[in-house]
Amino acid sequence: MFHRYASLMKGLALPIILLGIAEVWAIAVHTDSYTLAPPSRILVAGLRAFSDGSMMTATWQTLGSVLTGFALGGLIGVSLGLIFGLQRPMDQLAELPVEVFRAMPSIALLPVWMVIYGLGYKMEVAVITFSTIWPNMVMTRAAVRGVTPRLLEVSRVLGLSFGQQIWKVVLPAVFPGVFVALRLTLGFSLVIGITVEIVANPQGLGSAIMLAREAMDPGLMLAILVWTGVIGVSFNIAMNLLKKHVFQRLLSQGTPA
Template sequence: MSSSKDTLTFPKTIQPSAVHSTQKVSSFWTDLNLNWLSSSFKHSAAILLFIAIWEIAPRIGLVDPAFLPPFSTVLVSGWNLIQNGQLLTHLQASLVRSFSGFILSILIAIPLGLAIGWYSRFSEFLSPLLEVFRNTAALALLPVFILFLGIGESSKIALVTYACTWPILLNTISGVRNVDPLLIKSARTMGLSPIQLFRKVILPAAIPTIFVGVRLAGSFSVLMLIAAEMVGAKAGLGYLINYAQYNFQIPEMFFGIISITTVGLLFNYSLLFIEKRLTAWKTER
């Protein structure tokens, strides 16, 4: 019979099962981090290559650094704009104008698109007028907006609203008209009233198509605003780019372009997130 001294004991804090569990958790997080790094590199490889070419080409003389400064020089100039507060001022002015026009276009285009898509007589009445205006370029109307609304904020917000309205409106009409007829027939056989049919069937089925237009409008809200800010503005990213180009401050000009791109990407991913939350019922294929 063996004595208790021969029995192998472990301290409570270092039990074999606890050590094994700790190793498994550590291995899990290591694999997860490696997978995340690998995935991130695959998705950003083209961007990293582009930045590397941008940095190297001016330094080895492939392009004139006066017209295309190295990427690091652009970042240094951008950091100076951030430190002196200029970038924040221009960014805030652009975001207020862009967001205001974008929200107004949603409030106008979605209800109007739902009505046009659902009521055929209303559609027949408005369609000729809509065809005329949707084929009129937004920038072509900028002098008209300035003439009636002045050179201040109202004309810029109106231009953004006009440009953003069309993709939302057309996709809303398309979304309502392309709802599966079987869904509508099934809902009617269940005794749903027209209002219930519209609220519980038509609108949910049309949301994915509507959000395609909303995301397009998000891009237009930035693009049209930049063009508007290049005429008669005293602040904004478009003004920053135009002012830097006019004074041959090329690094600042490129950083303004990068800032616009970043704003557009963040806007698009924010809308994607909202879309996924609103269309969580969809079956992924």
């Protein structure tokens, strides 16, 4: 236990030192900035935003869009990756359309999504979903192609159905690659969601950042940015816990199709 706390304190040492330097510098300079604020002012602004409920309201709006888009993009992308990885003819047929859509910048397509869905929740979810399908699909397809063909041959000899082959042979083999894809795209979903809210969607943390900037409140603006970073770290911790306690247990148990 002591070693755990000692390791934690070592990890916190550099951030604490940097915060102290920033605070001392801000006090020594005695200047008002419309873009920067000392850590104490950021903390006060963040606490004020939490106390009046505005921070949590914006957080739930962002999380609703981000998690929905991530789930849809992950489901579609992983499914397509499994199909294209196992069915080479379909993969060859879809290769050109996939490469074309994958190369399209998701933010550049904002006008298209705005025409289809208007402003709001649906538009943001559509952008996040479109953005996360392709990395999930590409990494899953690559993981499936890395499965030893002999494993599939043995599963057929044992009389496993196609669904059982997927669940008991393919998924355990490709799980590390798929998990990396999901973990990366979850953080990517947050980035895309915040960007969409800054550019075009008047809700969530991204919109709150722009409102704080327009109000010339750098303390609040930076407090929201710090809180966004905390959310990103929390996503990473949550995904690791899911991997350890849920995904691997499900895959180790397996179920007949």
